[in-house]
Structures are given as structure tokens and as C-alpha cells.
Amino acid sequence: MEIKELLLEYSIYLNERKEQENKKVIAFMSHDNFPEELLDAAGIIPLRMIFAGSDELMSASNDYLPASTCSFAQTCIGLHSLKPTEYKFLNLIDHFIVSNHCVSDICASEIITKYFNIPRLNFYVPYTQNSEALKYYKTELIELKKELEMIIGREIKNEDIIKSIKKYNQFKKKLSEVQELKISSTEKLKIFQKAVLYGPFFMNELENLINKARSENIRINENNFDLIFTGCSMFIGDYLINLIEESRGNVIFFDTWIGYNYYSQIFTDKKKKKRRQKH
Ligand code: SF4
Structure with missing residues (x-):
């Protein structure tokens, strides 16, 4: 898009x-x-x-x-x-x-x-x-x-906060699957950007995109250089990702606010965790 x-x-x-x-x-x-x-x-x-x-x-x-x-x-x-x-x-x-x-x-x-x-x-x-x-x-x-x-x-209300936390947790867990998809860095970044912009409202589209990418089994050029991108994010409209791909780079891990730092922030239910530890 x-x-x-x-x-x-x-x-x-x-x-x-x-x-x-x-x-x-x-x-x-x-x-x-x-x-x-x-x-x-x-x-x-x-x-x-x-x-x-x-x-x-x-x-x-x-x-x-x-x-x-x-x-x-x-x-x-x-x-x-x-x-x-x-x-x-x-x-x-x-x-x-x-x-x-x-x-x-x-x-x-x-x-x-x-x-x-x-x-x-x-x-x-x-x-x-x-x-x-x-x-x-x-x-x-x-x-x-x-x-x-x-x-x-x-x-x-507390129950509304808990509901929202669960909703975001579920969304972020789903979003973390994008990292493993065999799609180009540009496609991954576009998904991350849209997810961060819309939040859980994007969930259905996200699921469809993930299923589609898995079913198509796209192969990335194996002669590209795999990279980890860390530091400040690439925002909507930034052309840095195009420069990276034109130089045969392939970002396999987005270690930024639009990427890992966003989807890894999942809250655990301490009460449930304690109950599990007791058993
Ligand atoms: S943390 Fe954000 S606002 Fe601060 S210097 Fe980096 S990009 Fe700019």
C-alpha cells in the first residue's frame, strides 16, 4: 500500500x-x-x-x-x-x-x-x-x-483496563509472528507500521496477511545480506528501507519501537503465574 x-x-x-x-x-x-x-x-x-x-x-x-x-x-x-x-x-x-x-x-x-x-x-x-x-x-x-x-x-473500570490489556497482549503476540515470515523487509515494515498506527483494530487484517504470506511461501533472495536493524525506528514515509534493499540488505529483525520493542511488551497476569508456580 x-x-x-x-x-x-x-x-x-x-x-x-x-x-x-x-x-x-x-x-x-x-x-x-x-x-x-x-x-x-x-x-x-x-x-x-x-x-x-x-x-x-x-x-x-x-x-x-x-x-x-x-x-x-x-x-x-x-x-x-x-x-x-x-x-x-x-x-x-x-x-x-x-x-x-x-x-x-x-x-x-x-x-x-x-x-x-x-x-x-x-x-x-x-x-x-x-x-x-x-x-x-x-x-x-x-x-x-x-x-x-x-x-x-x-x-x-478495572475490568475495562484488564480487557484492554488482554486485547493488546493478543494483538502483540500475533504481530510477533510477522518477524518469522518469509517476506521482504519492506513488507514486514509496512505491517509493523500499520499495526502500530491502528493497534488491535488491525487484528483481522493482520491475521489475513500472515495466513496469506504463509500460504504463498515466498522465497527471499538468498544472496542478500541479513541485517538486524536497531536504534530509532523507520517511520511511515522513510525511504531508508528501500536503500537497504537496493543494496541487497534484508532486515531480519526490527529491534526498534516499530518492531520488537512494541510487540514484546506483553503483560503477564501475576496471579495466574503464582497459581501455576504453586502447582
Ligand atoms: S529518542 Fe526519539 S525524539 Fe529522542 S532523539 Fe531519538 S528519535 Fe528523537
Whole structure:
């Protein structure tokens, strides 16, 4: 699917869900530490900013941040500043999360909320893993939950959160199967990008794509070089994957937010685990 087509389809999807189901849309810069299950439990659509930029988009951000800022952060600002035709759906965002993954993330998110008049929600995560950090993370989750409840005007029930966690777990388990498919890196990346954009709404299409790829048993050129791609993600519209394939590279493992870091974040049911350990 071409990028324009994907963005148009996504725009229609968002418009329909907002109009017909009266859904709110909350956007955030896509790193791997935001609990989108909580948004889902609140009946809110999470919109991950996973769009790659052009020189024009990046230059448009230079009124706000220096050009040495990472290209992803520049693009996120440029998209809100210029709102190119195929990204008009960004007008549907009701709130934007400001989080602290890195300095570029926090600066860009603050700028987007301040200068493009999108109400801001804060969600800060600790950089360490110890009992104090865990307590802090829980406090942030509880505060975010309260803010979401104010937005939707009702309580977010625990059973709804558990339902959403199970739904995302199931979706991510299915998505992890894509890694093993005998399809090109480009095809894999397209599936990962669409999955991260739509979330579990993409489940049926995902199952069909996986079944189709398995039944066709496509063979990848064995003279290609197998690669592990790690670091920042390749976002929608990034042509790096084409350069890799044109150079006979074949990405066998996407170790990024759009790939392993996304689908490996599956929550275990501690009570069930304890019960199993007792037996
Ligand atoms: S983590 Fe990397 S890509 Fe993301 S905003 Fe920070 S510098 Fe940019």
C-alpha cells in the first residue's frame, strides 16, 4: 500500500470513529513507554506520531527548535505547523501527551501543545528500575487515569483496563509472528507500521496477511545480506528501507519501537503465574 493511500485510509478511519462513536483522540510521540491500553480502556483512540519527514517539514520546525534537533522531533513539529493535505487528520487530535523519553521528545511535545493549541497531558516516566521508580511510575499512571476520567466524564473500570490489556497482549503476540515470515523487509515494515498506527483494530487484517504470506511461501533472495536493524525506528514515509534493499540488505529483525520493542511488551497476569508456580 502506498503511503498516500495509507494516510487517506487512516484519515477516513479516524474521522468515522470520531463522528460515529464520538471518540476522543490522544496523540503522543511514539516511543515505547506509553500505556496505550489505558487510553483504549477509556474508549480513547491512541494516535502514535510515527511519520517520517521531508526537508520542508523539518525546516518548518526551525522557528521553534534548532536544526540540530533530531529529525523525528523536527518532523513532528513541522507536521503540526504546515499540516500537509494528507495529514489533515492531525486536526482531530483532542489532547497531546508530553512525556520525557528524551530532551527532543519533551521539547517537541511542549512546543506542539503550546503553539498549536492542543491541550496537554503530562506523563513522565522514571529512567531507573527500582522500587522507588516503580512507586513513581504507579503515581503517574494513577494521575493519568484521573485526567482521562475527567476527559471522558466517567470512571475507567478495572475490568475495562484488564480487557484492554488482554486485547493488546493478543494483538502483540500475533504481530510477533510477522518477524518469522518469509517476506521482504519492506513488507514486514509496512505491517509493523500499520499495526502500530491502528493497534488491535488491525487484528483481522493482520491475521489475513500472515495466513496469506504463509500460504504463498515466498522465497527471499538468498544472496542478500541479513541485517538486524536497531536504534530509532523507520517511520511511515522513510525511504531508508528501500536503500537497504537496493543494496541487497534484508532486515531480519526490527529491534526498534516499530518492531520488537512494541510487540514484546506483553503483560503477564501475576496471579495466574503464582497459581501455576504453586502447582
Ligand atoms: S529518542 Fe531519538 S528519535 Fe526519539 S525524539 Fe529522542 S532523539 Fe528523537
